[in-house]
Amino acid sequence: MEKRRDVFQAIADPTRREILLLIAGEPLNLNSIADEFEISRPAVSQHIKILDESGLVVIQKKGRQRVCHINPDKIKEIDDWLNPFKELWENRFNSLDSLLEELKDESKNKNL
Amino acid sequence: MSKTTFTSDKNVLTVTRSFDAPLPLVWRTWTEPELLDRWWAPKPWKSKTKHMEFKEGGYRLYAMIGPEGEEHWGRTDYTSIEHHLNFTGDDIFCDENGNVNKELPVAHFATNFNEVSGQTEITMITEYESEEQLKQVIEMGMKEGLSMAFENLDEVLVAEA
Numbered sequence: 001m002e003k004r005r006d007v008f009q010a011i012a013d014p015t016r017r018e019i020l021l022l023i024a025g026e027p028l029n030l031n032s033i034a035d036e037f038e039i040s041r042p043a044v045s046q047h048i049k050i051l052d053e054s055g056l057v058v059i060q061k062k063g064r065q066r067v068c069h070i071n072p073d074k075i076k077e078i079d080d081w082l083n084p085f086k087e088l089w090e091n092r093f094n095s096l097d098s099l100l101e102e103l104k105d106e107s108k109n110k111n112l
Numbered sequence: 113m114s115k116t117t118f119t120s121d122k123n124v125l126t127v128t129r130s131f132d133a134p135l136p137l138v139w140r141t142w143t144e145p146e147l148l149d150r151w152w153a154p155k156p157w158k159s160k161t162k163h164m165e166f167k168e169g170g171y172r173l174y175a176m177i178g179p180e181g182e183e184h185w186g187r188t189d190y191t192s193i194e195h196h197l198n199f200t201g202d203d204i205f206c207d208e209n210g211n212v213n214k215e216l217p218v219a220h221f222a223t224n225f226n227e228v229s230g231q232t233e234i235t236m237i238t239e240y241e242s243e244e245q246l247k248q249v250i251e252m253g254m255k256e257g258l259s260m261a262f263e264n265l266d267e268v269l270v271a272e273a
Contacts, residue, residue, distance in 0.1 A: 084250055091155065092151055092153075092154060093114075093129050097132075099151050100138065
């Protein structure tokens with residue numbers, strides 16, 4: 001099953017926002033995108049994977065190339081005045097997820 | 113990872129989210145100051161609770177501290193509490209002593225907890241006096257940088273799409 005990811009999580013990262021800006025100008029293959037960044041290729045790939053999972057980016061296979069296109073319908077989801085509110089709560093809930101995992105681990109360890 | 117759903121209807125916002133943890137544990141993370149401070153502020157902000165008494169008529173006085181040390185104070189007043197079920201109250205803007213800022217909107221909220229198959233579902237309903245007040249608070253959040261700073265991204269993307 002394909003993993004699905006929320007657009008707000010996807011755009012929460014500044015590098016991913018930069019990638020979106022890049023390919024908004026023109027579709028680019030992975031290597032061309034990676035060339036624009038100082039971080040490693042695998043790191044760029046990971047960011048693109050997240051953008052793909054969120055539906056913001058669509059990856060088209062052209063022979064051995066993988067060309068990244070922006071998905072205009074998903075982009076429209078971002079353009080909403082409620083966004084700061086949504087981002088705030090998404091952020092909080094992600095932190096809460098991590099905290100709950102820690103607390104669950106802590107209580108498991110106590111029972112050992 | 114669970115998806116958060118947001119619905120808005122004029123002056124009322126509803127947020128729903130499930131957590132992979134038992135209800136009593138999730139309840140603690142919303143009602144104990146040390147735990148609240150560990151998730152309440154969106155990174156890179158930090159949450160600091162100055163005073164908290166989780167009981168009907170009690171309140172939590174806290175600050176959100178920004179990356180440059182800027183402080184934004186808030187108070188959550190607890191109106192009703194039903195253990196492990198829900199709690200309701202008001203969210204107020206204030207100063208570091210808890211004095212209410214009368215010029216800013218007050219949010220009335222209800223947070224409900226429901227356990228289904230070991231997962232805890234939270235439903236938060238936030239209500240403002242009017243839709244204008246709701247928008248005002250959200251716009252303030254943007255200016256104070258509590259959002260992740262879209263900068264002009266959405267404008268550019270929408271223009272290009």
